[in-house]
Structures are given as C-alpha cells and as structure tokens.
Amino acid sequence: xxxxxxxxxxxxxxxxxxxxxxxxxxxxxxxxxxxxxxxxxxxxxxxxxxxxxxxxxxxxxxxxxxxxxxxxxxxxxxxxxxx
Numbered sequence: 001x002x003x004x005x006x007x008x009x010x011x012x013x014x015x016x017x018x019x020x021x022x023x024x025x026x027x028x029x030x031x032x033x034x035x036x037x038x039x040x041x042x043x044x045x046x047x048x049x050x051x052x053x054x055x056x057x058x059x060x061x062x063x064x065x066x067x068x069x070x071x072x073x074x075x076x077x078x079x080x081x082x083x
Contacts, residue, residue, distance in 0.1 A: 008058035016065035
C-alpha cells in the first residue's frame with residue numbers, strides 16, 4: 001500500500017528546495033506580494049494536510065516551506081543597495 005502522506009511530503013520537499021537559492025543569496029530580491037502570497041497559501045496547505053487529511057509528515061514539510069517563504073518575505077523583500 002502506498003503512503004500518500006509520504007508522496008505528498010516528497011512533493012512538498014521537492015517544491016520547497018527551490019526557495020533555497022533565494023534564501024542563500026543576500027542580493028536576491030523577491031517582491032513581498034509574491035512571498036507573502038506563497039506563505040499564506042502554504043499555511044492553508046499545512047492546516048489542510050494536518051487537519052483535513054491527517055497527513056502529519058507532509059504538513060511538517062509544508063510548514064517548513066512556509067517558514068522559508070516567511071524568511072524570504074522578511075529578508076529578501078527589499079531590493080539590495082547598489083552602493
């Protein structure tokens with residue numbers, strides 16, 4: 001029997017990994033409207049996976065991705081200075 005929680009967790013992790021270059025590059029810029037929207041969407045996905053689907057593993061990965069997008073919102077929401 002296939003574990004759909006594991007399948008969703010792997011999919012969430014694969015999608016969440018693509019935020020790392022933005023987080024690791026101090027000169028990166030992501031508009032706050034974009035990162036805020038991603039954060040809000042992932043929070044809803046996290047709650048739906050945890051409460052509606054009883055999928056705690058994939059909910060934890062979605063929460064980690066939401067945290068990553070929150071960090072982008074905080075630290076990459078302003079354009080880097082070109083001093």
